[in-house]
Amino acid sequence: MTKLTILTLPDKRLKTIAKPVTVFDQKLQEFANNMLETMYEAPGIGLAATQVDEHIQLVVIDISEEKNQPLCLINPKIIQKDGQQVHEEGCLSVPGIYAKVKRASTIEVKYQDETGKEHQMQADELLAVCIQHELDHLKGIVFLDHLSPLKRKMAMKKLEKEAENSD
Numbered sequence: 001m002t003k004l005t006i007l008t009l010p011d012k013r014l015k016t017i018a019k020p021v022t023v024f025d026q027k028l029q030e031f032a033n034n035m036l037e038t039m040y041e042a043p044g045i046g047l048a049a050t051q052v053d054e055h056i057q058l059v060v061i062d063i064s065e066e067k068n069q070p071l072c073l074i075n076p077k078i079i080q081k082d083g084q085q086v087h088e089e090g091c092l093s094v095p096g097i098y099a100k101v102k103r104a105s106t107i108e109v110k111y112q113d114e115t116g117k118e119h120q121m122q123a124d125e126l127l128a129v130c131i132q133h134e135l136d137h138l139k140g141i142v143f144l145d146h147l148s149p150l151k152r153k154m155a156m157k158k159l160e161k162e163a164e165n166s167d
C-alpha cells in the first residue's frame with residue numbers, strides 16, 4: 001500500500017469537482033485501500049479523493065474507535081436530509097482549524113462499493129456529519145465555506161500563521 005499526499009488549503013486543486021467512477025477494477029480497489037491507509041495514518045475519520053488530488057467520486061470513512069469499520073462510498077448521493085445538528089469539525093486539508101458547522105442530523109445516502117454494487121444506508125450523529133463533510137469535498141467545498149465571511153477570514157489567517165510557523 002502507498003501513503004498518499006494530502007493537499008491543504010489554500011491549494012486550488014481542493015476546489016475541483018470530482019467525476020463519477022465508471023470503471024470498478026483492481027486499480028480502483030488499490031486506490032481505495034491507499035485512501036484508507038492514508039486516512040488512518042493521518043490520523044483522520046474521513047478522506048475524500050479530492051484531498052489526494054484524484055478527482056473521482058470516492059470517499060473513505062471510519063468513525064469507529066477501534067478503526068475497524070472502514071467504509072468506502074463511491075458515487076455517493078444524499079437522497080434525503082432531515083433535522084439539524086451543529087458539530088465542531090476539522091479537516092486534514094485544513095490543519096489546526098476547528099469550527100462549528102450546521103448540517104442535517106439524519107441523512108439517507110445511496111452509493112456503490114469498490115465492486116460497483118449499489119447500497120443505501122441511513123446515517124445520523126457523527127457519521128452523518130462525516131458523510132456530508134466528505135461529500136462536500138467532491139464538490140470542491142471545504143467546511144470553512146459553511147462559515148460566515150468573518151469567521152472564514154479569521155480561520156484563514158490562523159491557517160496562514162500556522163503554515164509560517166511550520167516552515
Ligand code: NI
Nearest residue numbers: 090091092093
Ligand atoms: Ni475534510
